[in-house]
């Protein structure tokens with residue numbers, strides 16, 4: 001019965017979304033500074049960024065809950081900049097669920113259709129199709145107050161599905177759930193995206209959610225887009241130190257370094273470095289980024305950095321070794337499986353040039 | 368009847384002499400005394416209203432009938448002017464009118480103050496609230512003059528307008544708080560669902576602020592139902608009297624004697640709607656309706 005469900009969208013029919021110079025100020029405070037972004041139909045896009053960077057604001061502008069100060073928003077080729085939220089073809093899932101507490105689960109899900117004056121039979125059919133997808137059928141007569149957090153969030157998602165939107169908007173939908181439930185719901189949302197094929201935009205703080213759910217991650221900082229790209233692209237090929245540091249856990253190591261003939265010099269030790277297409281504009285001082293899992297013990301005779309372990313973190317699958325390198329530059333490396341290093345151990349570590357990322361003093365990537 | 372259950376039987380059958388702890392007994396005793404204190408006036412009034420006519424002129428102590436029960440007092444009350452039902456109708460009209468008008472205006476104003484941004488909002492709100500501090504008796508004369516100018520003196524409609532005005536500052540305050548307590552996201556979810564304007568107020572906000580509406584309505588009804596001074600000043604035509612004014616008129620019986628029986632009968636009648644309202648509506652302002660909405 002799901003196969004013929006009216007709410008399953010063929011990916012080809014899913015609407016894309018375009019933001020052109022979208023700007024938002026609250027009074028004299030500029031929150032978003034000219035956001036340009038194109039989202040393809042059926043894409044799962046995740047907005048990430050530090051708290052207060054404007055993720056929610058951008059989502060609310062797309063939803064139409066806030067008015068843009070300047071710029072235009074098109075959904076499925078239609079300019080929706082001045083349309084009401086209900087006429088933009090969007091549905092939104094709020095962090096706080098925002099269910100109507102006085103209505104049953106079925107009432108919550110069908111409220112939009114009821115307000116639109118659709119026939120009762122159609123409303124019931126749509127509610128049941130959505131409840132079926134989300135395993136909510138046994139709960140349809142309950143009130144939100146009688147549901148667990150996870151169930152409430154499923155109802156909120158169900159309410160969004162029932163609207164049959166072109167674009168789903170999620171604002172940190174899982175952050176009120178406990179860790180285990182969050183993983184469960186994350187998988188459920190991924191499954192939902194696969195099944196419905198709609199465009200989805202998802203705001204989160206959680207790296208894992210961003211990395212696992214997204215086709216495309218948009219990294220925001222202080223109201224500007226820092227980088228847009230697939231999770232692997234942002235991880236492997238960050239445009240700047242901010243993105244490099246934001247994606248990945250533990251963070252990418254950043255070492256102050258100097259470009260010298262034949263490589264980079266860190267605290268007096270020289271490693272081979274990747275070639276640059278052009279010399280950095282502001283002198284030889286640069287910043288060297290290496291992810292913890294790319295650092296390895298050096299073979300004898302290989303150029304390396306002296307590393308002293310201070311703290312080890314055993315996480316089951318991996319062990320993170322925290323310590324100091326080349327004097328007192330903090331560094332994290334991934335421990336080898338099977339070895340049991342102790343604090344105080346000294347290692348000679350190195351990395352392949354292909355795994356090194358160079359940044360200038362301002363944090364912009366050098367390629 | 369398994370063996371394992373047997374040992375508990377004699378234990379349960381044993382009389383629990385020391386079962387009620389002292390603090391529970393004290394609690395019940397205190398509660399009973401307080402309840403009696405609150406119920407006593409009601410009981411005394413009802414008993415006094417049942418004193419026969421021969422006792423009616425007698426001093427009000429003791430307040431209960433000493434020579435048998437009688438409903439004569441109610442008869443005398445009914446015989447006054449246009450009859451009890453007519454005056455009860457007047458009072459009901461004024462109280463309901465005040466309630467409806469107060470609810471309508473305070474809900475709209477509370478919604479505005481809670482959800483919209485407009486110039487001088489804070490100042491306007493403080494001004495509205497500050498009128499609570501003015502004793503209305505002190506502005507009764509100007510109010511009377513204004514109503515007279517509007518041709519509303521000696522009318523029940525004028526009285527409704529007056530009561531609603533006096534009731535509004537507090538009611539607007541209450542309703543703003545009720546709206547403030549509704550999470551913004553619920554409203555936003557409704558906007559996404561295509562609900563705007565008045566339908567938002569009725570279908571989404573309405574049920575959530577119902578406890579506030581009930582409180583405001585209850586206060587408006589009771590205050591209008593019981594108000595005496597303004598009604599006495601404003602109403603000159605005997606057929607327009609509300610119940611409190613009627614009580615005053617009934618009190619002064621023939622030859623300067625006070626007809627206590629009729630007064631007590633009137634008070635008893637006046638209590639009925641108040642008690643009914645409280646009993647039927649109390650659960651509304653106790654129950655929190657927003658449970659489960661967010662978080």
Ligand SMILES: Nc1ncnc2c1ncn2[C@@H]1O[C@H](COP(=O)(O)OP(=O)(O)OP(=O)(O)O)[C@@H](O)[C@H]1O
Pocket residue numbers: 026029031049050051052053054055056057058205
């Ligand atoms: N209604 C408002 N009036 C004034 N400033 C606002 C308003 N809404 C948001 N802001 C400001 O805009 C900035 C961005 O807020 P926004 O809620 O979009 O951040 P966010 O990225 O979603 O943060 P978080 O991750 O904490 O949810 C913040 O500095 C916030 O103070």
Ligand SMILES: [Mg+2]
Pocket residue numbers: 055056057
């Ligand atoms: Mg946010």
